[in-house]
Amino acid sequence: MSTAQVNRRSKGEKTRLKILHAAIEIIAEYGIKGTTHRAVAAKANTQLSLTTYYFKDIKELVREAITLSSDIILNSTQDEWHQVFTLLKSFDAVTLRKISVKEAICKELSQIAADHMYRNIINNRTTLAVEQVFFTEMLYSEELKDLAKEHINALLIPFTRFASFFNKVDPEIDGELMLIAITRLQYKYLGTPKDEVNSEELHKLIKRQISWIMGLKRQ
Template sequence: MLEAALRVIADQGYRALTHRAVAREAGVNLSLTTYYFKDLSQLVAEAFTHYKDALHREAGGYLQAALDYLDRFDKAALADAAVRREIADSLARTMTDYLEHHIREHPQGVAVEMTFFFDLHLDESQRELAHKLRSRFLADFVAVCRRLGTAEPETDAELIMGTLQHLECQAIAVPGQFRPDTISRQLSRLMRALVA
C-alpha cells in the first residue's frame, strides 16, 4: 500500500491521493487502507518515510564510493590543481551515474521527491519529511566538500544539491532528454569551480 500511495502521488499528484485511489492502485480492499492508516497524513508520512529509507540505502553506495575515492588523496595531493580537477571530474561522473540510475530505475520516486520539495499545498508535517530528506543528503555533500577542502562547504553543498535537483526535475519534466555526457560536463564545470 505504501508503494501504491507513492505511485498515485507520482502519477496524479498529491491532491489525487485518497484511500480509495491507493486501494485501487494496490489492488486491495478499501477497508485495508483505512484499517492500517487512520488518515491520509499517516499514509503519506509512512509512504514517504518508506521511500526515504530506500533512497538513503541506494544513494549510500554512491556516497561511499565517492568518499573512498577521496581517501586515496592526501593533503599534499589535494593541494595540486591538476589533481583537484581530476577529482572534480571523477565526482561529476559519479553524480551523473547516480542521476542516470535514479531517473531510469525510479522515475516515480523522482516525481514524488519533486512533489514533496516543491508542492506548496503540503501540510507542515509533510514539509518536515521533505526537509529531513534534503537535510540528510545535504549533510553528505557537506562532508564531501569538507573532505575536498572547498572554501565554503555548506554553501558549496547547497549549490551541488540545487543543481542535482534541477537536473532531476528537468529529466522527468522532459522525458528522453537526459543526456549523461552533457550532464557530466555541467557537473564537472560546477565541481571544478568549487575546488579551484
C-alpha cells in the same frame, strides 16, 4: 511466537508495504491532494478495507509513503558516496591541492555522479517525482514541513562533507548550492522520454558543477 503468528505478521507487513508503494505512485501522479484511500487501493489492487485498516487516516498514509520514498532516495546514493569518500581519503591534504590531482579526481567523480544520475532518472522517476511534489507541497502543509527538513538535511550531509575537502571556511554553502543544482537537473529530465535523456549532457553539467566546488577552472 508461533510459526502461524510469524506468517501472519509477514503477510501483514507485505500488504502494508504494497499499499505504501502504491501510495508513492499515486502521490507522484496526482500529488498529495489527489491521494485517497480509494485511489491507493485501486493502484495496489487490494480491497479498500485493507488500506483503511492499516492506515485509518489518509494523512498517516501520505506521511509514511513519503518517509519510505525518502529512505529509498537516500539509500540509493550510499554506494556512490562511499566511492567518492574512499577516493578522496586516499590522498593527503597536500596532494589534494595539486591541480593535476584535482583534475583527475574531478574526471572520475563526474563519471560516477553522471552514471548514478542517469540510472536515477531512468529507473527511479516515481521517487524523484514524489520528492518534487513533496518539496512543492510542503510549503502549504504543516504536517510535512518536519519531514521535508529531515530529508533535505539528510541529502545535504554528504554534499557538505564533499565540499569540506576543498573549502574549510564555509563548505555548507558550497554543499547546498551543489545539492540544489543536481536536484534541479534531475527534475528537469522527469518529463523527458527515457530514450531522449542525454547522458553526455548530464556528464558535462555535473563535471562543471564538481570542478567549481573543487576550485578548478572550467572543465
